[in-house]
Amino acid sequence: MEAEEFWLEYTDARGEVHGGPLEVMWPTLFEAAGQVRAFPSYRGQRNFPGWYWAATCSELVGYESRAELGHLMRLDAEPDVVAVASQPFRLSWRYGGRGRRIRHTPDYFVRRRDGTAVVLDVRPDERIEPEDAAKFAATAAACPRVGWGYERLGVLDPVSVANLRWLSGYRHPRVRREPVADALRAVFSEPLGLLAGARAVGDPLAVLPVLYHLLWHHELTTELRTERLSAASLVRLVPAAVKGVGWDVDASAAAVAG
Template sequence: MPRSGEVEVRYVQGNGGPVATTVAAADPLRIVRGLPVRRVRSHPRRRHYAGWFWSATNRDHVLYESRLELDRLWLADFAPGVIRMAAQPMWMCGSDGTSTRRHVPDMLLEHADGGFTVVDVKPEEFARREEAAQVFAWTGRVCASRGWSYEVWTGADPVVLANIRTIGAARRTGSIDTTTVACIEAVAVTGMTIDEVVAAADTQRGPHRCAGEVVVQVVDGGSYGTAVRANGLDLVRGRLYDRNPRSPSWDSGLVRGRLVGGRRPPWS
């Protein structure tokens, strides 16, 4: 295992100021609140789809370099234990035997328990290649020397991801009508499907605009939020999105998603 003092870390503070230090002296709180250390450019014939993800956790945009990284951001944004995330957070440079490694991890996640996780995102077929595996092994050892967790993420269940994207559609709470929220909270009972909650709200006070989205917002962050966010697997496994490509609207799938608790999601 490399000694942490031998590995250099470079990052950019939130005010744009560059910092050069070592892993041993690096402040992860500053890193996770900093800026990406490299610029991602878009150009014709680019093989990867890059962009900016609006994070409800950060209340700000987070950079991604590929659709696979975007998927990991969705999971991090949904995980109740993640309180901050950063993309392209730092350069890591140090010796690995006779080689010198220079690597930018894809993400840094800050957890509510005070821990940090460094994440590299790679398609499974590429992650298994010898060169990539060596870089990941070195990065994992460096992170362990600092007390940070490390993961190489290669993908997740597409149904889970589709469900989380559906829930995420209602996470910008500023666009949610508070009167409708109050009505939904008044009629929602654990065990009801989302479709049943919407129907109950319509029966009580008449049709509500975007009532389905409000139910999802209540599930995600309201009175049911604690159970579902901490035990989100049951809701997500309810297949809020239908696998059938002929029925892409969320209404047909969300009817299966019940307001229940149970197990912790695997990504939290």
Template sequence: MIGEGDGAEAGAVGAGFEAVFVDPGGQVARQRWVDAAWAVAFEDLDPVAAFPVVPGRRWGPGLWWSATTGRHVACGSNAMRIQLAVLDRDPRVVGMAGRPVRLLWRNGAGRVRSWVPQVFARYADGTALLADCPGHPEAGGERALRAAEAVAEACARVGFAYQRLEPPGAAFAANLRWLAGYRHPRNAGRPGLLGLVVEAFARPRPLADGVDAVGDPIEVLPVAFHALWHGHLTAPLDAPLHERVLVHAPVPGARHGGGGRREAE
């Protein structure tokens, strides 16, 4: 693992940024960042470095099952998990990976620096987002903030973006965790049921009313939650979900403000 200012790497890093990653064959590879950014499918790669295990923390490294790709994404914290959920619902996102690339560069004093962004997300237009998921604005201290500036510069050079993603509000995060439990295709229900549920909310109506109009809530409600996750239905997610929340099918062609997804089934 290459650390910040690792002397063993100092003589090897040239001008500009370089990328270190584990290629599909399991070998550690290294390229100029400007070459690797567009040539390497980082969204398909394993982590280049393991997520740390922090003693005493309630939530440790794990896996997020992505409804976008049908594959697992390595995840290092609860803060990262909720950001993966947000990206998983974004209709622009077509691929995601956890820690697939390490960036190397020299600072103004000529010392080698490195950083591994927590998330890589590929968009449908081929561009990408590299992101970190701090639990609070000061997480990581000055080193993380300096690295953020460098990684943002590296991304700008290739038409990508970098962000330190701000944690969402408590109500939105709770709603997203709930809906995520219904993201798997098995919750679409029997053939034709999803279409009936969406049709029932052609005009805004309370969740319970629309579900009752379709059939047995035990069968229909999971389908409604599945539709809310994927953006076939929409509802305000900044306040707690409840049976009287107004739900409706989005206008065809309009972007779903809650980050709805298209179905991949």
């Protein structure tokens, strides 16, 4: 049966709760709203909650698992993403206009540079119960009604996560030094090994942080999906025409785009 009467609730920055039909509430800037649900914390819990400082929006964004943290880092490194919000709203609906209302809180709301939005749920494939699958399917049906995309993501591959974790340490704008960045872009206008290129610019201890910063921001690129970053990694300049192309989602992620 098809879900009906999608109702959306969110919490604003002052902590006040607002609600209404999805078709009425969708223009809200959910990237600026508060979390509609707090993360539980208790002794012996098996998940991995925390806060991640996103360079994209200079805000702390929450996560509830290592799988979520991996995708959060990936989103923060995407040139096309300008804001990410955790637990952005709660959807509820009925089937056939009868029975109890079913509720679901998506994991993330993502705003793209062109103003479009995508709603994300992160759940490893092996942890999806039938009730979860039904909620994801209903959310995937709701989002296109208001022009949003929707993706249900699995676990990023370990190599991508390791590279993201390393490069994320250099994501802050304070790492960038423009004279060094200019020199690195010139050196890597032709493909060159990572350490060799850094040495061509100057002392690697001073140059490598800027190089990693440029890799994070996709101004330079190397193979990060299948190979761990190393001194021998072949680095090249990203042409201006493709700088908006970011990190690929691994094959274990299921997506429904709107």
